[in-house]
Amino acid sequence: MKKLLSIFLFAALWTFFLKAEPFDPNKTAxxxxxxxxxxxxxxxxxxGADKYEEFFESIPSFIGLPTTNREEDKNRPNVVASTDYYGDTPPSYYTAKDIQDIEEVTAEYGGGIPRYAMIMAKYAKHILKRTGAKQVNFVSGSMGALVTRWLIEKDYEHLASEGKIARWLTLEGVVGGNYAASNDFLMKIWNEIDDPSIDVEQMSYNWINVHLHNPHRNTSSPYLKNILVGHETSTKDDAKDHALTILTMANGQYMPNDGFQVVYDTYxxxxxxxxxxxxxxxTHSYFHVNHLGIKKAKGAWVQIGAFLLSNKRVKITLKKAAVYDLHEKNRWYAKFLPAEVVFENEIFSPYAKKRWGIEDAISQRLMGGGVVPIHRYHQTGEKELYQVFFNDFVFPEEKELTLKVNALEIDADERFGIFESFKNRKYETIDSIKVTVPIKNGTYEYKGESIKLTLDVEVIEYPFKLLGEDGINGFSDDELKNIVSWLYEKILQREAGEKEIDFWVNYLKTHPSEIYTLSKKFLLSKEVKEKDLSDKDFIILAYEGVFGYEPNDIQINNWLDAFERGVGKSAFINDLFTNPDARKLINRxxxxxxxxxxxxILDRGDLVHYYKVMSKNATFLEDYFKNMLSEHPELTVDKIHGVEAYKIIYTTINADGKKVNASGLVTIPKDHDEPLDLVSDQHGTKFGNFDVPSTHDPLGSVGTLVTxxxxxxxxxxDYVGYGVSLKYFHPYLIAKPLAANVIDMIFAVKKFLKEKGIEDSGKLFLSGYSEGGYVTMAALxxxxKNYKDKLPVTAGAPMAGSYDMVTTADMVLGAEKYEYPNLPAFVLYSYNHYYGWNKLHDIFKDPYADELDKFFKEKAKGNMLHIDLPEDRSKLYQDNFIEDYLSGGAKWLRDALKENTLLDWKPTMKMRLYHCEGDKVVPVxxxxxxxxxxxxxxxxxxxxxxxxxxSHGSCSIPFYIDAYEWFDTLR
Structure with missing residues (x-):
């Protein structure tokens, strides 16, 4: 039946997509x-104008999308944009009709939600026109969800009816109203201490019942039918001493909440x-954070990215659960049976851990949040439950999820009226298990010491396009041929014929979900059966075909015993596929x-590991860069190349001179028939880890454009301190370790090219802007001085770097105000750490010394904190420090600045220094x-x-273009 339903669903999917705009993240803002x-x-x-959004500095750059925070990205068709719906002045793109529409809706409803929805609809229409995007997604936070709901259900600007909205994701959203805003007593108090707010009034249940839908938490709008909707809900109620929880219980029924929003109102x-x-x-995911906490919950970032970019939806349901120890016994003074049992659970993404180092849960349904159903067991044994553990998108590359389940027996919880103990809340752990769940349709059983869980896994792969993907699941035709050829050689132990390879390549194109499990068809093939292998030899062949290595004696004996117990060969092979080594083999x-x-850890400059993170064909890139190239006709382009991008891990040194592994990104043209020239490009200042080459979307990198x-x-x-070396200190504007990071990666990339069979022409160019300009100069x-024979440089283009650290420091510290205080603070923190001064409190006034220390310690953990430093020198720096430095003292600092100044040498390679005279960040x-x-x-x-x-920002693009046009003349 489930298979039949899947067939009908896919028929509906394809029928829909023949009629509607494609859900293409490359062309969806x-x-x-x-x-x-x-x-x-x-x-x-x-x-209604573009708005800088701090939120964008983490999530969009993390998932690899351009944002309107950056001027050069604001016209891309997949840009992430934001505006303010509060205000009284229309933006410049409004026509007289637009202004009239705003005035009319304001007059009709008194402003508030309908006015904001009209502003957002017109902004969306403006973004569609400006970028050439085909559709828009909406990501709505808190009350923004109600604004978006109104926009859709009232079909403002005909966005919904014309199929212009692809996805709508709510974050802790006011989807069905707000509990506190619906409480007459609270609102009476609110209005007595503050002006009555139209926003609060329109978040009430009654207002939504009258103007949108009754009941307020439900919908029957036909405009939602063609929009993919998802919800993310927070469940931690610690705001204002659990005030909202207390309020709901005082009204007779506990409602789980995040301190501001009741859970039931968020979806x-x-x-x-x-x-x-x-x-x-x-779709629906839960996170145990308080209201607005999703902005800092990295597991939620993963889910936002998967919802916006993926085509793979997974539902994990606890179908049955057996409990063998209830922790309850009836006593003469009380009857404690039935036992109240909950199965709280967390889901983790191995892919997110591998790609971004994120180990946070991507969904949390915990007892503390009150969102776990209570099951009553009258006796030990098994019950049918049908409790949903997970129902959301995962990234296409995700092949398995990690599930952690805690089975708890409730002795006391005042929220649910359970009082078997004198404590307000008391739970006993029955059992805890942590298991790997394959992302594959089926039923799976997992056993602990005191529980047995039966899970249903349902996978739906929507026919959505993926972000810049070329080939099947990211595999090119050549890579599919490599897989097929290897399986013939390893399992069938013969060379594949050309027709056989073509057959299986075409098969994989029409059955992409079988790429990682194709070896099963070979192992169970007639050709293998005719070999009449013993069970032992079959086990060895299967391990070699699935993992690329032989099993040990224990593994062989375990499977021989399993065969004797009746386990079939098909089940045996399926079990092998649950090991991640199977996927690694196919990738390799x-x-x-x-x-x-x-x-x-290898030797400096050695290639440790690599894997492909992007493959795009020339046709896609020609369309993707079309707008950008039309805006810059000075960029000479003979042809557009397809591009492959690989994350590279290599060995270098950290600031202490110890060997560590670092990461970076390398882009190579797909269609080349001659030796290739190599460029090393160094990125500018980054305050977080999600905007460096190997963690950011390769599509938006300098490398992809240049390649x-x-x-x-x-x-x-990436430099040490980012990417895989995040836990290490980043030596900001410290020449020697940064130069080592660059040079060692150049050596590693040359080894990578050799391994891939790509001929290196021997021509080497270096470029970089801002911090990247400084690092480029340090590497040159x-x-x-030390690598001239091994790495002859054709040309270098350092741009807008602070090569004269002494003069720069004199200018910055000598100014009473400096517009970019985070930059010198980053330098001083870096030098204090590197040289071991222990002088943060001597340099910075309170609370900034401690705030900086916390900022960089959290950065090393992968957390992105906001730090707001004053531009006024007298507020940021200690008076004694400034006085000492400006009078020629602070020798410890001056010596360090001099040591890292890059002027005392003679370049023999060709070099162009680029700088704008109006640069206020790094003076010319x-x-x-x-x-x-x-x-x-x-x-x-x-x-x-x-x-x-x-300016520092506006000059980067024209200088990069000029530098690469110049490089072309030297090829």
């Missing part, structure tokens, strides 16, 4: 709809058939992945002093390119 602000409805200023409880996308209810033999274990338009191989190091100096004097010093040292191969005016 995402709009973040912010939540409630207490005084927002009274705000003066422009509404559609029921949807009419005419409202369901593909006949299914929305295909060429997607290679090297040794990524934690192995696609120019055909270079591009090496982009180190190569000149850096490049002027560097040029003059190099000339004084006798260099005649250096040029200085300056541009009148300009």
């Amino acid at each position: 995402t709009i973040y709809v912010h939540g409630f602000n207490n005084g927002g409805y009274k705000r003066k200023g422009t509404y 559609f409880n029921r949807m009419a058939p005419e409202s369901k996308f593909m006949g299914l209810m929305p 033999v295909s060429g997607k992945e290679g090297g040794v274990d990524e934690n192995t 696609a338009t120019k055909g270079y191989v591009v090496s982009m190091p 100096e180190e190569i000149e 004097i850096n490049s002027i002093n560097a040029y003059n010093s190099f000339v004084e040292h006798g260099s005649d191969s250096v040029e200085l390119i300056t541009k009148e005016g300009g």
Whole structure:
């Protein structure tokens, strides 16, 4: 029956997609709809214009999407955008009709939700027109969910009826209203201490019942039918001493909540058939954080990314649970049976751990949050439960999930009226298990000491396009051929014929879910059966065919015993596929992945591990870069190349000089028939880990653009302190360790090219902007002095770097105000750590010394904190420190700055220094002093390119274009 339903569902899916716009994340913009602000409805200023959103500095860059925070990205068709719906002044793109629409809806409803929805709808229409996107997604936080619901159900700007909305995800959303706003007594008190707020009034259940749908938590809107809807809910109720929990219990019924929003109001409880996308209810994940906590919950980031970008939905249901120890006994003074048992659970993503180092749960249904159903067991044994553990999207690359289950028996919990103990809350652990659940349709059984769980896994792969993916599941035709050829050689022990390879490649294209399990068909084939292998030999062959290695004696004997007990060969092979080594083998033999274990420390410059993270064909990239290239006709493009991107792990040194593994990204052209030139490009200052080359979306990298338009191989190091070396200190603007990171990756990339059979032309170019300009200069100096013969440099283009650290520090610390205080603070923190001064409190005033220390310690854990430092020198720095430095003292600092100044050497390679004269972040004097010093040292191969005016941000693109046009003349 389940298989039949899947067939009908897919028929419906394909019928829908023949009629509707494709759900293509490459051409779908995402709009973040912010939540409630207490005084927002009274705000003066422009509404409906692009807005800087701090939220974007973590999640969109983490999942690999461009944002309107960056000027150069705001017109991309898959941009993530945000605006403010509060304000009283229309944006410049509004027509007279737009203004009239806003005025009319404001007059009709008094402002509030309908007004905000109209503003958001017009902004979405503006984004569609400006970027050329085909659809938009909405990600709505808190009250923003109600704004978006109104926009959709009232079909503002015909976005819903014309199929312009692809996905809608709510975060802790006011989907069905707000409990506190619906309490007359609370609202009476609110209105007595503050002006009555139209926002609060319209979040009430009664208002939604009248104006949207009754009952307020349900919907029957037909406009939702063609929109994929998902919900993320928070469950930690610790705000204001659990005030909302106390309020709900005082009203007679406990309701789980996140301190501000009752859980039941954060999702559609029921949807009419005419409202369901593909006949299914929305996805739903829970996180045990308080209201607005999802912004910092990295597991939630993973789920936001999967919802927006993936095509694979997974539902895990606890079908049955057997409990063998109830921890309850009836006594003469009380009857404690039935036992109240809960199965709280957390889901973890192995893919997120591998790609981003994220180990946080991607869903948490915990007893503390009150969202776990209570099951009553009158006796030990098995019950049918049908409790949902997980119902959401996972990334396409995800092959399994890690499930942690705690079975608890409740002795006391005042929220649910259970009082078998004098304590308010008391639980006894029956059992805990942590298991791997394959993402494959089926029923799976897991046993602990006191429980047995039977899980149903349902997988739906929607026919959505994926982000820039080329080939099947990221495999090119050549890689599929490699897999098939290897299986013939290893399992059938013969060479595959051309027709046989073509047959299986075409089979995998139409059965992509079998790529990682194709070896089963070979092992159970007639050709293997005719070999008449003994059970032992079959076990050995299966291990070699699935894992690439032989089993040990214990494994052989265990499976021989299993065969004697009646376990079939098909079940045996299926069990092998649950081991992640099976997937690793396919990646390795295909060429997607290679090297040794990524934690192995080798010698400096050695390639440790690599795996492919992106493959895009030329047609896709030509369309993707179309707008950008039309805006920059000065960029010469003979042809657009397809691009493959690989995450590289290599051995280098950290700031202490110890060997560690670091990471980076390398992009290579797919269609080449001649030796390739290599560029090492160094990135600028990053305050978080989700915006460096190996963790950011490769599609938005400098490397992809340069490889696609120019055909270079591009090496982009993360630097130690980012990527796989996140736990180590990042030596910001410290020359020697940063130069080592760059040089060691260049050596590793050359070894990678050799392993992939790609011929290196021997021409080497270096480029970088801002911190990347400094790092480029440091690497060029180190190569000149110590690696000139091994790494001859064709040309280098350091851009807008602080090469003269002494002069830069004099200017920055000498100014009473500096507009970018985080940058010098980062330098001083870095130097304090590197040189062991222990002077943070001597340099910075309270509380900034401690805040900086906390910021960088949390960064090392992968957490992104906001830090707001004052521009006023007198507020940030200790008076004695400034006075000492400006009077020529603070020798400890001056010596360090001098040591890391990059002027005292003679470049013999060709070099162009680029800098804008209007740069206020890194003054142009850096490049002027560097040029003059190099000339004084006798260099005649250096040029200085300056541009009148300009800013640090605005000059990066034109300088990069000029640098690479210049590189082309030297190829």
